Amino acid sequence: MRFLRQVAVITAKDLRAEMRTKEAINASFAFAIVILLILSFAFDPTEETTREISGGLLWIVFTFAGTLVLNRSFARELPNDCLDGLLAAPVPGSALFVGKALANFVFILAVEMVALPVFGIFYNVRWTRQFWPLMLVLVLGTWGLTAIGTVFSALTVNIRLREVMLPLLVYPLMIPMLLGAMRLTALLVAGQPIAGDDTVWLRLLFGFDIIFTALALVLMETVLRG
């Protein structure tokens, strides 16, 4: 119970702080829209192939825009040495991880919810035909991105080139999750259900999230307090 209360306090603090400064969320929104716009010039919206690569295109945008949110997650604690304040409190690293990851998850999902309709307009795609399965894939993929990203955000917070280091460390680890999320998203945007062999990708997303969340819960105390 105490753990959940601490998680809620950390999440509420991050959400409130970000909504007042809007540093990460504005940058992330703008980045997602600009990338979608630029890529729309590169691909012909009437082409069937554009629909086929929609999964890859969307997840590249989500991953890049999400990294901007994740970079700020622990960097937000640097001014005034606020991280010292958190580490001085009797809060386990796992509670800090879940609290921060939940806030990051909300921000990244919000960016995705704006980016999807924009994608539909720019690329002339009706992406809502498999709405709920698509939402499930987005939630699973986004949690995977958030779980890994939050741990590495803590790990790189004191590195001078953290904006560069975070994607360099996180992207290779995300490849299995991205493969599954891209494949399933392309399928669902094309209006086809997840069936047959494609359910393997869904199971991969579940497995990826469970494994990396468990690892993060175990490792976060060491990452933060050494």
Add this chain to the structure above:
Amino acid sequence: MSAVAVDCAGVWKFYGDFPALRDISFQVPEGRCLALIGRNGAGKTTLLRILAGFSRAGRGQTKILGTSPREADARRRIGFLGHGIAIYDELSALENLRLFGKLYGLPDPDHAARHWLERTGLERVRDGLVREFSRGMRQRLAVARALLHNPSVLLLDEPFTALDDRAITVLQSVLRDALAEGRTVVMSTHQLREALELATDVGLISRGRLAFHGERTPEMLSDPGWVYARYGEA
């Protein structure tokens, strides 16, 4: 004889090959106030961060009320004020204190927050965002944050820095009350006069070594530079 609140035994700290702390040993009994003095770079902040559990000693060990400061139970009983104030600029004074009250599991964080805002003279600006505060106000809020959960041991790194006369009086009064209630204080400082008025003991750190540790004497009060002159480096 009071129980030992802060126990530092043979502590070394290395940055690469450079020993920032060299075999520091001392004890602070409960209810005492140790003023750590020394030139810039002597190792005061490093020592306080090890005592607070933020950093590991290269050799030796530290205990706060018999427990390693890295244990959650010890952290609950430590109030730490470092160089950074550990206060969020984008939250109000009340929101900041409420946040830390909740993290420390206080039964009524709102009441505790309001009490300490009043105690540090910030009640009037409780809903103001910290980014709009003056440096002195921020420091007073940081003191309130460090004391919010009624810690048994206070570790303060230069608490008088950037405070105006009124704020120094407020802080001295808060610390005097804390000592009267039996809390233990270890503070590093360059404001010798203000610190020595409160301190029961003095420790001089010189080039990573504890050059002097003993009770504060009348000579120190009348001449705050006395310890430096007698035991410090030239």
